[in-house]
Amino acid sequence: MENFQGFLTTSSLLGNGEFQSGKGLMEEMEDGAENKTFAGLLGAQKKKGDHKKIRKPRYAFQTRSKVDILDDGYRWRKYGQKAVKNNKFPRSYYRCTHQGCNVKKQIQRLTKDEGMVVTTYEGMHSHPIQNSNDNFEHILSQMQIYTTSF
DNA sequence: CGTCTTTGACCAGCGC
């Protein structure tokens, strides 16, 4: 989880105060009781005959942001986009382009709050951040958009 | 020229 620190740092910068820390972010979704919004929709895991519960570690982030593309420092490649029934906004599927790093992430916007963006991470990064200070400027621009909107 | 986005099709799991 230490690899998430990079993202967390960024998120702290982005969402200092906006970050919704209601009932624990980055919680492992095993029993989708309250997280029906996520677990109920994404709970369809494939387990062929294996009685073992192969629960993939998933981490859901709820962030208030105008932009759904929160650059956490990794390179993401979009590989799909689907519309969900509960949400009128489509959900975007991203994947880390690093070799051997099969970290997936999906971004979904809530119908209730247009400014609410749910980012669900799946897997952990096993490589350093590719980004440098160059792209940090981009993050800064996002922050500015953020501040402006407020 | 290389990389990434877009978009429809395809596939697998689940409910009925």
Added chain:
DNA sequence: GCGCTGGTCAAAGACG
């Protein structure tokens, strides 16, 4: 067994 739904693939285009 069939149809629906969520998740992924892959070809083509856009963009620097």
